[in-house]
Amino acid sequence: MFTLSFMKEGTAAAWMEDTIAFAHKLNPATGHQNSYGTWDQFITHFKEAFNPIDLAGTALHKLHALKQGNDLSEYITTFKQLCNQAEIYSFNVQKDYFICGEGTKTDCGVRNQSLDVRLTTLLVRQNVRSCCA
Numbered sequence: 001m002f003t004l005s006f007m008k009e010g011t012a013a014a015w016m017e018d019t020i021a022f023a024h025k026l027n028p029a030t031g032h033q034n035s036y037g038t039w040d041q042f043i044t045h046f047k048e049a050f051n052p053i054d055l056a057g058t059a060l061h062k063l064h065a066l067k068q069g070n071d072l073s074e075y076i077t078t079f080k081q082l083c084n085q086a087e088i089y090s091f092n093v094q095k096d097y098f099i100c101g102e103g104t105k106t107d108c109g110v111r112n113q114s115l116d117v118r119l120t121t122l123l124v125r126q127n128v129r130s131c132c133a
Contacts, residue, residue: 003042015049059085066101075101 007016023036036042052058063082068075079101083094 012050015046019045056086059083060088063088063097063101066097068102 004016004019007013019036023034025034026032027034037045059082063079063086066075066079066082079094079098083089083097088094088097
């Protein structure tokens with residue numbers, strides 16, 4: 001109940017109202033009032049309501065939009081997380097996404113050999129290759 005008290009706006013507020021209404025209704029099968037359930041049940045219902053339906057697809061969409069800012073370390077960390085969520089394990093596929101997000105090429109479809117060599121060295125140094133096996 002405490003956690004529900006923080007859900008005051010948007011879809012979270014509507015979900016909270018539905019959850020409270022359900023908990024106060026009588027269960028016709030048992031004749032007893034429903035309950036809020038256990039914490040684990042709450043978490044399960046919460047994730048069903050708010051987690052992306054297609055985690056891999058959502059991650060792939062974010063990967064397409066990912067661009068490197070000033071912090072290379074942050075970019076690599078986010079990149080690795082999205083590749084894992086999108087279930088992209090091929091080094092060559094990851095390399096193409098990495099190059100497109102790096103922001104140093106005008107056309108992601110055009111290969112740049114010196115950039116490929118530089119990127120491969122960078123990814124190996126940053127231990128990205130371990131997630132690509």
